[in-house]
Amino acid sequence: MSIPDRPFASYHLWSLVAPATGQERWHCQMRRGFVKARQHEPKVKALLATATAPQRIGILAQKGVYEFHHHRHLLSQTDGVEKVAQLLKLSHSSEEVQQRVLQILTKYHNEPLLLNKRIIQLTPGDEGFPKPILIDQDDYCFRLYAAMDCVFIDSDRTLHILDFKTGKAAFDQRQALVYLLAARYLYPEQEAVASFYNLELCKKSDLIHITHQELLSLEFELAHIARKHQQDLQKYHQQTQDFSKIFPPNPGSHCRYCPFRSICDFADNPKLKSQSMPILRVNG
Ligand code: SF4
Numbered sequence: 024m025s026i027p028d029r030p031f032a033s034y035h036l037w038s039l040v041a042p043a044t045g046q047e048r049w050h051c052q053m054r055r056g057f058v059k060a061r062q063h064e065p066k067v068k069a070l071l072a073t074a075t076a077p078q079r080i081g082i083l084a085q086k087g088v089y090e091f092h093h094h095r096h097l098l099s100q101t102d103g104v105e106k107v108a109q110l111l112k113l114s115h116s117s118e119e120v121q122q123r124v125l126q127i128l129t130k131y132h133n134e135p136l137l138l139n140k141r142i143i144q145l146t147p148g149d150e151g152f153p154k155p156i157l158i159d160q161d162d163y164c165f166r167l168y169a170a171m172d173c174v175f176i177d178s179d180r181t182l183h184i185l186d187f188k189t190g191k192a193a194f195d196q197r198q199a200l201v202y203l204l205a206a207r208y209l210y211p212e213q214e215a216v217a218s219f220y221n222l223e224l225c226k227k228s229d230l231i232h233i234t235h236q237e238l239l240s241l242e243f244e245l246a247h248i249a250r251k252h253q254q255d256l257q258k259y260h261q262q263t264q265d266f267s268k269i270f271p272p273n274p275g276s277h278c279r280y281c282p283f284r285s286i287c288d289f290a291d292n293p294k295l296k297s298q299s300m301p302i303l304r305v306n307g
Pocket residue numbers: 051052053054272273274275277278281282283284287288289290291
């Protein structure tokens with residue numbers, strides 16, 4: 024098994040390294056170990072490939088928005104929702120997924136957020152890893168991955184990065200910050216803002232801005248996360264039996280929602296909790 028030759032960072036890695044505000048009790052470093060160190064093992068790979076109903080709803084909702092704008096006439100056709108549902112092969116999904124995605128498509132058809140926007144990027148959401156951005160400074164060097172759902176130009180010419188959400192989870196501002204950092208490299212001439220839009224609740228977040236100084240410190244923090252994770256991977260590949268020391272478990276009732284529960288030796292058992300279970304904090 025090979026270790027990536029250069030450290031990398033992404034919002035996903037950040038969320039696996041450090042919990043979102045209010046999620047500290049449930050944060051488990053061992054999940055990062057399964058996702059980022061043992062992902063090629065057949066059992067882990069199989070678990071990672073199995074999308075849960077909420078994940079499927081998110082993927083299909085994003086693809087639905089993409090199809091509406093890829094076939095613009097469907098937004099004004101009365102049977103537009105049915106046509107997009109066919110393009111998504113929605114009938115192959117479970118009843119729950121079908122119902123919720125149909126509701127999302129109907130809401131979007133009634134109120135298409137991106138109608139008349141100057142869209143410069145809209146992804147179907149199933150295209151895999153984005154091309155990395157190389158961040159190469161005097162003190163650090165890492166690859167940044169930022170998969171943006173949608174980028175458009177606002178009426179005041181600001182570049183607007185929009186992330187679509189489904190379900191009830193709170194927006195995690197860190198994701199928007201990573202996009203704004205990526206935009207600094209991809210669109211260096213443009214002022215940029217980011218926001219979230221929940222397609223099920225039709226709820227917009229506030230616009231998220233970041234100053235130049237904040238971008239610099241964010242970049243530094245991500246470099247730290249990338250380096251720390253790279254070191255953990257190296258330690259793990261040298262001593263695979265130290266998995267639970269390098270990626271300490273934090274078992275508890277939240278294990279029942281963990282995709283690795285069936286293969287985790289620590290699942291549901293607080294007595295097996297590691298003696299030292301550091302929660303890595305970023306930004307203090
Ligand atoms: S089952 Fe529990 S202890 Fe194991 S990785 Fe998942 S959350 Fe962590």
